[in-house]
Amino acid sequence: MTEELPEITPKADAVRDPAKPEPPPQVAVSPAPQFEPAADMPLLRIEGVGKTFGSFRAVDRLSLDIRAGEFFALLGPSGCGKTTLLRMLAGFETPDEGRILLGAKDIAQVPPHLRPVNMMFQNYALFPHLSVRDNIAFGLKRAGMAREQIATRVAEMVALVKLEGMEKRKPDQLSGGQKQRVALARSLARRPQVLLLDEPLAALDKKLRESTQLELMDLQRRLGMTFIIVTHDQEEAMTMAGRIGVMDAGRLEQVAAPRELYETPRSRWIAEFIGDVNLFDGEVGWRENNRLLVTTREGVTLAVTEPRQRVTKATVCVAIRPEKVKLSRRAPVSDAANTHAINRLEGVVTDVSYLGGLTAYKVKLESGAVVRASMANTARLDMDAYLAGQRVVAWFTPDDCMVLEQ
Amino acid sequence: MSARPIFARPARLAAIAPYLWMVLFFLVPFGFVLKISLSQTAIAQPPYVPLFDLTEGWAAIKAAFGQLSLDNFKLLISDSLYISSYLRSIFVAVTSTAILLLIGYPIAYGMARLPQRWQPIAMMLVIVPFWTSFLIRIYAWINILQHDGLLNKVLLALHIVSTPVVWLSTDSAMYIGIVYSYLPFMILPLYATLAKMDGALIEAASDLGASPGRAFWLVTFPLSLPGVGAGALLCFIPIVGEFVIPDLLAGSGSMMIGQTLWLEFFTNKDWPVASAAAVALLLLLIPPLLLYDRLQRRTLRGGG
Numbered sequence: 001m002t003e004e005l006p007e008i009t010p011k012a013d014a015v016r017d018p019a020k021p022e023p024p025p026q027v028a029v030s031p032a033p034q035f036e037p038a039a040d041m042p043l044l045r046i047e048g049v050g051k052t053f054g055s056f057r058a059v060d061r062l063s064l065d066i067r068a069g070e071f072f073a074l075l076g077p078s079g080c081g082k083t084t085l086l087r088m089l090a091g092f093e094t095p096d097e098g099r100i101l102l103g104a105k106d107i108a109q110v111p112p113h114l115r116p117v118n119m120m121f122q123n124y125a126l127f128p129h130l131s132v133r134d135n136i137a138f139g140l141k142r143a144g145m146a147r148e149q150i151a152t153r154v155a156e157m158v159a160l161v162k163l164e165g166m167e168k169r170k171p172d173q174l175s176g177g178q179k180q181r182v183a184l185a186r187s188l189a190r191r192p193q194v195l196l197l198d199e200p201l202a203a204l205d206k207k208l209r210e211s212t213q214l215e216l217m218d219l220q221r222r223l224g225m226t227f228i229i230v231t232h233d234q235e236e237a238m239t240m241a242g243r244i245g246v247m248d249a250g251r252l253e254q255v256a257a258p259r260e261l262y263e264t265p266r267s268r269w270i271a272e273f274i275g276d277v278n279l280f281d282g283e284v285g286w287r288e289n290n291r292l293l294v295t296t297r298e299g300v301t302l303a304v305t306e307p308r309q310r311v312t313k314a315t316v317c318v319a320i321r322p323e324k325v326k327l328s329r330r331a332p333v334s335d336a337a338n339t340h341a342i343n344r345l346e347g348v349v350t351d352v353s354y355l356g357g358l359t360a361y362k363v364k365l366e367s368g369a370v371v372r373a374s375m376a377n378t379a380r381l382d383m384d385a386y387l388a389g390q391r392v393v394a395w396f397t398p399d400d401c402m403v404l405e406q
Numbered sequence: 407m408s409a410r411p412i413f414a415r416p417a418r419l420a421a422i423a424p425y426l427w428m429v430l431f432f433l434v435p436f437g438f439v440l441k442i443s444l445s446q447t448a449i450a451q452p453p454y455v456p457l458f459d460l461t462e463g464w465a466a467i468k469a470a471f472g473q474l475s476l477d478n479f480k481l482l483i484s485d486s487l488y489i490s491s492y493l494r495s496i497f498v499a500v501t502s503t504a505i506l507l508l509i510g511y512p513i514a515y516g517m518a519r520l521p522q523r524w525q526p527i528a529m530m531l532v533i534v535p536f537w538t539s540f541l542i543r544i545y546a547w548i549n550i551l552q553h554d555g556l557l558n559k560v561l562l563a564l565h566i567v568s569t570p571v572v573w574l575s576t577d578s579a580m581y582i583g584i585v586y587s588y589l590p591f592m593i594l595p596l597y598a599t600l601a602k603m604d605g606a607l608i609e610a611a612s613d614l615g616a617s618p619g620r621a622f623w624l625v626t627f628p629l630s631l632p633g634v635g636a637g638a639l640l641c642f643i644p645i646v647g648e649f650v651i652p653d654l655l656a657g658s659g660s661m662m663i664g665q666t667l668w669l670e671f672f673t674n675k676d677w678p679v680a681s682a683a684a685v686a687l688l689l690l691l692i693p694p695l696l697l698y699d700r701l702q703r704r705t706l707r708g709g710g
Contacts (some may be wrong), residue, residue: 037470092609113612113621125606129628154420190614 043068043226044089044194049098049108051084051252058084060250066194066228071220073241074230077273081200081250083263086196086230092117102193113142118192122199124183130181132158133167134193157185160219177208184216188223197229201236211241234274238262246270262321264307268404271319278325278371280318284311289399294318298367302343317404324349324400325373327361327386331393343401345371345394349386361386363394436688443681444474452680478682488683491666492690498662499645499651503592503638504583509585510592510637515626517593518600525601532590532597544583544654551655553581580656584645591644592637599633600626632702639698643691663687 042065051059059081066072074082087093089100091112100108107115118139126135136157140150159166161181171179180200185196200216201209217240220227231237238243238258245255253273254266265271268279282296287306294302294316302318331344350370351362360374371394386392445454458565482488517528535543550556551573558570573579603626611621649664661669665685670680 090609090613090640092613112609113615117613119610119613121606123604123606125604125610127607127610138611138616142615142620186614214455263635267473 019363028242032067042066043070044228045099045101046085046089047101048098049085049088049095049100051081051093051095057250059088059095060251063098064245064252064255066226069224071217071240071242072229073228073237073244074228074247075234075237075244076183076232076247078232080247082230082247083198084199085247086119086228089194090117090123090196091115116193117197118187118190118194119198120183120187120200122202124171124179124203125185126179126182126365127170131168131170132163132174135171135182136186136189141187143190153189157189160188161185176203176205177212180204180212184219187218188225192225194226197227199231200229202231204234209236214241246273248273263402265319265402265404267406268317268319271402271404276372276374277321278320278322280320280369282316282318284314284316292316292403294379294403296369298365298369300345300365300367300369302401303341303398304403305398311403311405317344319402319404320396320400322360322372322374323358323376325371325375325394325396326392327363327375327392329390329392332395342395342397347371347392347394349388349390349392352388353385359385363392365394375390407595439681439684441474442677443478443685444476445678446473446475446477447676447678452677453675479686481679482682482686488663488666488686490662491663493661494660494688495646495648495687496690498580498584498648499642502581502588502645503642505581505585506588506641507634507638510589510596511630511634513589513595514593514600514633517597518603529594529597532593536590537539540587541650543587544651547579547583547586548574548654551582574655575657577656580652583651583655584648587651588641588645591640594639595636596630596633599636603629605610635698635701639694642694646691647687 019300044066044121046062046064046066047059048063049059050057050061061079062085074085076082084093088095088108091107091110091114095108098108099106102116106136107117112232127138130138133154136152136154140153155169158167163178163181163185165180166174166178171182174182180203184200187197197216201212204212216227229237229240238261241258243255243257243396244261246253246261248269254261254270256264261270262274265274272279280294280296280298280300280302282294282302285293285295285301287293290306292304292306292311294304296302296318306320327349331346332342345363345365347363347365349361350364351360354377355359355374356377358376359375360372363371364374365371373394431661441458442454445456447453448455456473458467458470460467513532516695517532520528552558553570553572553574555573557573558567561567561571573582607625607629608621611625612618646662647664648662649668652662653665653668665682667683667687670676670683
């Protein structure tokens, strides 16, 4: 399979600014070098972009930089504005305010057919009257490519998505996975500066979705292209994306790498949205070294490590992920030098859910609060499983606690 | 005996019903017409021979069969009156269908792009004329098109013409009447196809670099062809046989086949020739029907 694809004229020469610095290399040689763009020069800069439909504020003065060669995911619940944002990048919606800079040029008002950006549609939007080949060639013909060049490019694209022998089929004669590949090939064929993917895997079944995720990542790395994906599936976003922008009510709540997003959420909302979490509302009692003591509403005192950014408010929320809560029959012995080395909560197991790879427990504390804990089933014959009704100690370290101020 | 055996196979019965209908109300009458077309005209009641009389026995029926001939069809071919009527019918139908398509497509397209809540209202506006009798609407056109009718008054008032234009008894009047009457039949199937089209396809086309015009020609139009075919056929076939509109609005110069048929049947009382003309008309309409059927089957197979 060749990846040495000929350079294509971007669909709009008008969009290209001659003063613009050399565009990022769009043709990658296998194996692709890790492309590191200058930090101060994002490929795509979204500046205070807003969009209102009637009285509904879909996107609210949102700003975001996307680097060349990045795999970026826009994640959020339905109605959060992520699709509207993507459609503004594609040109299907015009922002009411703000700028969208691609390179140095503001494309906010440029119609979609003149943008050097392509989109892969959620339900693929393949042209039902055209064959696989003609679907892929559609954008190339519009770009005014020579006939032989189109044939070569189409053949390369077909090989890239492993659809050899299917060129003459119509979309109706393809399976869901094959349609998805055609849609991908069609949107990649023009070698866009940015590829937008709108829930590209939503229509596939779970197994196929997982393998396609890996293929998409591999493709993005090899082509060195910039991908922006919209998804509501956090696992999908975390698997594929280098950075994730979590959106809610038209705003970006947090933009971070998957690990940071999970381990250092910026708000209570993010902590609850990404993965499972136990939350304890409380008051900051006193500081001790880098420890905070928080008295929860239930009257339990928790020791937590103060985050790098010092806590300023008195009322905080302590969050702890279930897999960081350990269960044991007896309380673990704490470090004598530090009485607050470990948080221990006594309670009764009320619920046990065996999930294969892990087991999820619910522990009811004396205060009435419920703590969720999950433990990996690392051994086939587990002598350590807890039963409902059993008294246990749920414990976790201050380092595993997250302190959220909002 | 209960009704049970009959109701035990409702599905099979339901499947037979349309065939039964076709046989009773299409095939049997067509058999009569076909038989009359092979008969000879006579001054009698009914005005043709031979007559089949089942009471006279097998030999008589056989003799009657012997009298049937293709003479009437030979007449149709040899007499230029019929040929020219057929040709005119086809010409008028093709021209009208083309005009209908040119007018109907933009209307249907506009309707399909209206906001959802306005679409039923637009549809009502297309259908509303049907609430008035067809004949009355044609008479209304006579009124509008006559020498001191509304059209001429407007044209004079706007100084587009200086003297009243003769509209009535011209082909223009006939085309106006036909296009007016058949427009809903063109619009509705087109609208149905255009309204259910996936908007994402147009977005995909523009995303891939097609300007709005190109997106229309490369995606919307090809995908609306089944609607174009249905609308064209729905108009073309009845227009070929149209009698009332040309009779009331067109001049008496050349006739469409429907008028010729009428003339043979009622004025000349020549039932056999009229029947032969009707059978020929039907045969004439079979090829476009088959063509349409084939096209539709191809789009279905190819994924339309």
